[in-house]
Amino acid sequence: xxxxxxxxxxxxxxxxxxxxxxxxxxxxxxxxxxxxxxxxxxxxxxxxxxxxxxxxxxxxxxxxxxxxxxxxxxxxxxxxxxxxxxxxxx
Numbered sequence: 001x002x003x004x005x006x007x008x009x010x011x012x013x014x015x016x017x018x019x020x021x022x023x024x025x026x027x028x029x030x031x032x033x034x035x036x037x038x039x040x041x042x043x044x045x046x047x048x049x050x051x052x053x054x055x056x057x058x059x060x061x062x063x064x065x066x067x068x069x070x071x072x073x074x075x076x077x078x079x080x081x082x083x084x085x086x087x088x089x090x
Contacts, residue, residue, distance in 0.1 A: 002026055
């Protein structure tokens with residue numbers, strides 16, 4: 001059984017953590033929260049000025065950043081309580 005995680009904020013640290021967790025089978029990212037649009041988040045994940053280009057595809061259906069999980073992982077919530085609810089409902 002994998003540990004369910006939600007990442008609140010996909011800034012430089014959030015994107016770095018997401019890249020590490022994508023290939024880790026003991027963790028499942030169930031929600032990503034950021035107020036920025038999905039297209040911009042996918043672009044920033046793919047082309048990072050510090051870590052370089054990310055070699056794996058990051059855009060799934062609906063042009064959302066895609067991880068090894070459900071398709072509806074992106075949340076635009078100003079309250080982190082919604083991330084907890086999303087993680088516990090799965």
